[in-house]
Amino acid sequence: MQALFPDLSSRPLAVAGEPILSAAYHRPRGDGPFPGVVLVHGLLSAKEEYADLGHAFAQRGVAALSFDFRGHGASAGTRSLVVGDQQLDDLDRALGLIETQGDVDPGRLMLVGHSLGTVSVLRMLAAHPGRFAGAILLAPPSVPAKTQSPPMRAIYRTAYQAAKVVHDWSGQHVHVPYPYSYRDLFTDPSARRRAEALGFLQRTLSLMGYPYLFEEIDNPSVARKVRVPTLVVAASEDRVIANGHSREVYDALASEDKEWVRVVGAGHSMMADRGHEELTALLVSWAAERLGLGASGERTPA
DSSP: OOOTTSSSSOOOOOOOOOOEEEEEEEOEEEEEEEEEEEEEEEEEEEEEGGGHHHHHHHHTEEEEEEETTTTTTTTSSTTTTOHHHHHHOOOOOHHHHHHHHHTEEEEEEEEEEEEHHHHHHHHHHHHHSSSOOOEESSSSSSOOOGGHHHHHHHHHHHHHHHHHHHHHHOOOOOOOSOOOOOOHHHHSSSHHHHHHHHHOOOEEEGGGGGGIIIIIIOHHHHHOOOOOOOEEEEETTTTTSSSHHHHHHHHHHHHHSSEEEEESSHHHHHHTTTTTTHHHHHHHHHHHHHHHHHHSSSSSOO
16 A cells, blocks of 8 residues: 555564554664654554654654554454454554664654544553653544434444344454545545545444444543643544544543644544645654654753
C-alpha cells in the first residue's frame, strides 16, 4: 500500500508475534538516541491514513513508528475483526519494537491515536502512567453506545447474537457494511480521491466486534486516570465522531497539562484533509516541546 504522499519514504518493519503486524519506521537524520512516537490508526483503517505525519516527526528529530492493527492494512489476522484486548496487545508489541530500535530513547515516548485508536492509547496510558511523556488524541470517541438509539442497539445486539452462533458453529464471520465512506472522511475532494485510490478503508465489519465497540468502550472513564500531557484535536466537519463527544474525553482527562484544539474545515481524516499542513506543524511542535526538543531538534537542557 502506498503512502498518501508517495515521495515520503520510510523503512518497512514487521512487528514480531502472532499475528505478524506491518509497520513503517521514520528515522531522523543524525545520531540518536531520539525520542519516539507511535501512531495508532482507527477503525477499519490503516497506517497510511496518517499521511506524512511520521515523516514530519522525523524531520523534527522524533522517531516515528506507525503500524497496522491485526486484520487491517498489510497486517495478518482476521479482516475487519476488532477486539479490544487484541488491539491493546498489538500496541504493546509495536511499542516493544520501537523501544528496541538502537536509536530510540525508551524514556522519551509519546502515543498518537486517531478515532478508535485513541481507545487503546488511553488504556495504555492508564495502565502505565510513568511510561509516556504525553499523548495526542485525534477525534477520540466518547461512549459509542450513547450514539445509538435503544431500538438500534437492540437490532445490533440481536444480529451479534446470531453471528456468534454462526461463528461458534462454523468459525465463519458475519459481516455488515461499514456505514462510512471516503466522502464522510474528507472535505477536500483531491484528498478524498487520493485516499480512494489507496483503498486503505475496509468496507465491512465483523459482527464479532460488537461487544468491544458498543459495550466495552468508555473513553471518559479511562481518561480520568490519565495525567500525562495530552492534546485533543477535533475537526469541525467530522461526520464520524461528533466534536462534543471528543470534548467529553478532553474534559475527563486528569492531566494538568491538556489542550483542546478544533481544526476548522477538515473532516474525520484530518491528517490529510484541508489544513493538514498547519495541523501537522501543530502536532509536531506540541509533541517536540514535551519531549524536550528545541527548535533545532536537539534536546533542551533539563
